[in-house]
Amino acid sequence: MRLSRYFLPILKETPAEAQIVSHRLMLRAGMIRQASAGIYSWLPLGYKALRKIEAIVHDEQQKAGAIPVLMPTIQSADLWRESGRYDAYGPEMLRIKDRHDRDMLYGPTNEEQITEIAGAGIRSYRDLPTILYHIQWKFRDEVRPRFGIMRGREFLMKDGYSFDIDKAGATHSYNRMFVSYLRTFERMGLKAVPMRADSGPIGGDMTHEFLILADTGESAVFLDSDIADLSLGGDKVDWEDAAALQGIVDRWTNGYARTDETHEEAVFEAEVPEARRVTARGIEVGHIFYFGTKYSEVMNAKVAGPEGSPVAFESGSYGIGVSRLIGAIIEANHDDKGMIWPEAVAPFEVAVINLKQGDAEADAACESLYDKLNARGFDALYDDRNERAGSKFATIDLIGVPWKLIVGPRGLKEGVVELVNRRTGEAVNLSPDEALNRLAAQFGRA
């Protein structure tokens, strides 16, 4: 993308309403624009980031065996009356009427809808397990939306639902999603820690929240530092091997990691040596839980079991706050100049900065680099605006492009361009071709 032809309405000053850093930076970088309280338009840069995150979630869900679907945003109230939640949900649910005066609602979640679909479409226990998911906009009429997209009323969420014949199957499905979440967040360059969540009326210990550690997080978290240091690495996962998955889950859940909701100071002190006790703040980006037959019983969603008689599904649901992840990534990756995108989710991976637009040699070198980057499959941004160098650096650093290729007449005389890393500031002078090769190696695109 040529910056001169892009729509990037950046701000030098911070809008007054933005309090936390991700909100400020997203507004300044022209990623979002508020439409009304808790509702945002996604401008090109924000939309690009959102799509990248969405793509990773899709990919990891499908690798773990989940199947993508797409359910509507508008749902019928009747479906929710079946489950009893139409009355139970309260004012957070946005209720609307259609022209025939039928009660409708903008979905805050999709348990009812998916249970209806599974109940109608899955006939035999032999078809199980089935995990269906979608990435769709949700609406929850929060009393007090805040922090930009981090707590909006409209938000993009991945919600998945598993269907099994028994508890053992449901546990396997739960573990699939548990490990899938670890992979998903790790791939985005995030350190997400699964923490025991409040299981509410259902009970049991099969519910976890995934939190990203960040100073501005909403929840206080207490954990054993050993858990924060765990990593899957690039290890292959055999998703069909229930015992192996359980092993991974156990590794992450054996130690202490809880939010303030479930924290018990005495247990914390007893289980974790003082040197490893970490008290921090976190942003919830995922939540998984097993809920058994809660919806399938009341909605009469059943399959033929091994004996031929109908059996209610054993289910779980699995959410990732896709739009919230953008805020969380920024909260965890920024400095005083702006955002610092992890390479895997960066809206633009590399920026070509022409220090002297209009200089024939600089222009030609930039054009050539830009073409070659595109040819190699890079998401490249060419700052070809007729701006001064300082202004270009400030813009590119604000939007957090992980790598800069700086091209100017001075360097070109020596036959070099400068390759600079946004996070470390490390800079090296290389010939244009060497710089390209270095980047290709860095991104695995040789």
Added chain:
RNA sequence: CGGGCUAUAGCGCAGCUUGGUAGCGCGUUCGUCUGGGGGACGAAAGGUCGUAGGUUCAAAUCCUGCUAGCCCGACCA
């Protein structure tokens, strides 16, 4: 939903106390000089002062209603 606050140009703000031609900085446009970390100078465009009503010769300014938004708390992906 309790408490606090705000609404004036794209953004950040002043003006309101004491009613009388709507201002500043940034950004934007044009020109000149510039050009390796948010340049300088000159010129210009841009505002039903959130909205409805009231008081007054006269309202951004005083009064009333409404709406929108922000912050703290309680609540939540």
